[in-house]
Amino acid sequence: MTRRFLPTLAALTVFLAAVAALTVGVWSYGYRQALDQLAQRGEADLTLAADRLTGQLQLYQQMAVLMSDHPGLDARAPRDLLLEAADKTAALDVMLVDGQGRVVSAANGTDSPDLSRRAFFRRAMQGALGEEHGLNPMTGQRAYYFAAPRFDAAGRTAGALVVVANIDRVEAEWRGARPAVFFTDRTGQVFITNRSELLFWRQGSAGLRPPGGEETEFATRTVGRHTVWIENWSPYVPSRALHLSRDLPVIGMTAQALIDVGPARRLAGLQAASLAAMLLAFGAILFWLIGRRRVLAVANQRLESRVAERTAELSTANEQLRREVAERLAAEQALKKAQDDLVQAGKLSALGQMSAGISHELNQPLMAIQQYAENGAQFLQRGKPGVASENLGRISEMAARMARIIRNLRAFARNESEPMGRVDIVAVIDSALDLSAARLRQDGIVVGWARPPAPVLVRGGEVRLGQVIVNLIGNAADAMADSDDKRLSISVLPGAPVCVRIADTGPGIEEPDRIFDPFYTTKAVGAAQGMGLGLSISYGLVQSFGGNIRGANGPDGAIFTVELDPWAEERVA
Numbered sequence: 001m002t003r004r005f006l007p008t009l010a011a012l013t014v015f016l017a018a019v020a021a022l023t024v025g026v027w028s029y030g031y032r033q034a035l036d037q038l039a040q041r042g043e044a045d046l047t048l049a050a051d052r053l054t055g056q057l058q059l060y061q062q063m064a065v066l067m068s069d070h071p072g073l074d075a076r077a078p079r080d081l082l083l084e085a086a087d088k089t090a091a092l093d094v095m096l097v098d099g100q101g102r103v104v105s106a107a108n109g110t111d112s113p114d115l116s117r118r119a120f121f122r123r124a125m126q127g128a129l130g131e132e133h134g135l136n137p138m139t140g141q142r143a144y145y146f147a148a149p150r151f152d153a154a155g156r157t158a159g160a161l162v163v164v165a166n167i168d169r170v171e172a173e174w175r176g177a178r179p180a181v182f183f184t185d186r187t188g189q190v191f192i193t194n195r196s197e198l199l200f201w202r203q204g205s206a207g208l209r210p211p212g213g214e215e216t217e218f219a220t221r222t223v224g225r226h227t228v229w230i231e232n233w234s235p236y237v238p239s240r241a242l243h244l245s246r247d248l249p250v251i252g253m254t255a256q257a258l259i260d261v262g263p264a265r266r267l268a269g270l271q272a273a274s275l276a277a278m279l280l281a282f283g284a285i286l287f288w289l290i291g292r293r294r295v296l297a298v299a300n301q302r303l304e305s306r307v308a309e310r311t312a313e314l315s316t317a318n319e320q321l322r323r324e325v326a327e328r329l330a331a332e333q334a335l336k337k338a339q340d341d342l343v344q345a346g347k348l349s350a351l352g353q354m355s356a357g358i359s360h361e362l363n364q365p366l367m368a369i370q371q372y373a374e375n376g377a378q379f380l381q382r383g384k385p386g387v388a389s390e391n392l393g394r395i396s397e398m399a400a401r402m403a404r405i406i407r408n409l410r411a412f413a414r415n416e417s418e419p420m421g422r423v424d425i426v427a428v429i430d431s432a433l434d435l436s437a438a439r440l441r442q443d444g445i446v447v448g449w450a451r452p453p454a455p456v457l458v459r460g461g462e463v464r465l466g467q468v469i470v471n472l473i474g475n476a477a478d479a480m481a482d483s484d485d486k487r488l489s490i491s492v493l494p495g496a497p498v499c500v501r502i503a504d505t506g507p508g509i510e511e512p513d514r515i516f517d518p519f520y521t522t523k524a525v526g527a528a529q530g531m532g533l534g535l536s537i538s539y540g541l542v543q544s545f546g547g548n549i550r551g552a553n554g555p556d557g558a559i560f561t562v563e564l565d566p567w568a569e570e571r572v573a
Contacts, residue, residue, distance in 0.1 A: 027272035034264035068148035092166035124160035142167035432469035457567035479506030
């Protein structure tokens, strides 16, 4: 009996080993694929955090450069000017330093009165912009110093204007956000992070170590082209995390992120478990069929002497066995078809998302083409071919604009963009109002357009800015659909930056922090314009040429502000 079951036991062992090997292989492959996707999202998050920090610090850098030649600094008591600048920009301090490094005047007096030995001051005295970061000796706070040289009438450096940025204030907005991000300086010290427990840790061959240099639990794993850190530093830092880094030579630091790989491991485990369950089910059926066949063989040996008498019974058993095999084959084909249907459903879902975004971006030009075509037909019927020709020309322009929109959408998806240049934002708003005029008249919306008397030039892309303004006007019209008082106010505030302000009298914004998230919408499910992509795309377009867009609630409704860099004439050279 034991010898008879030895082949079956050996086959079962080989089968289970094969299932285990395939399961491990699928888990490893799925884990690497999930890490690739996790790394792509993590790189985007790390880039966003690095750009945010660099942009915030550059504001203080530009402030030092712009204020260095301010005529008010030559007055007897420039402290009021320095204090006003520090209050408006939330700078830790603003100091006027003479050529010997002595602080002549300071907004808050948070630093040493003698800066002659500081590296940033010596750099400024060489006629260049000096930068340095460290702990403020008076307050103990982290600070980033920018020193811009001041020149006398003969062109010699006569001193410097020093702006001290408060790092605590800079990182306050994104502290605790995901993922865990930290910035190390050239010495490997963590100087800026959204996890305060990692502050001032130093990076070495064994990951990060506390300021005292104590040993910490740390290990690394290489998974494909990715590096995974295994540590137990804090409840708010993932114990098993994908490590990403990016050099920031502009501020002399390295941006690093730790992305939790738990979701990737769970996804890979689910895929491996699904495969193992399928293989075990198939193996159970296979071994059951083999067992049935063995039973039939034993029965045939016992019934050889009565073949003639039991022929009919044996034929029936064989027929039943064939039906069972056919049923198993049909079940396998049905399972394969179900898997193919699931794959096709995933493809259709992705195609639906892409088509939704493209249709949303092409909706406005298509509506304009339809309107101009109808107008052109009416003018031809009235015997006005000249005006009809103008409408046909506008249709051609709209078609060209649709081609540019498609090109811009494709460039945006690939992190590319058209070359930016000088754009008259007043003309862009006029064009957007012209495209939206029919909709605004139909809804009974009163437009208050405080049009500046002269062009206001900004740096950006004309087509993309037009898309943003038209989308904001359309969203405002949708928001005021149920309002009794329908007023749309548009104004342009020149300056640095140039601000375009669009306000409505709708119900306001329910969740201001989420309005720029993809697929977030407050419109009815199934609405033609309720896909939740408009503001997200607008946000990306404005960000692509260095601007910013904000949404907030005003006294009468929602207020959207688009901030754009003004066009400087020297950029033309």
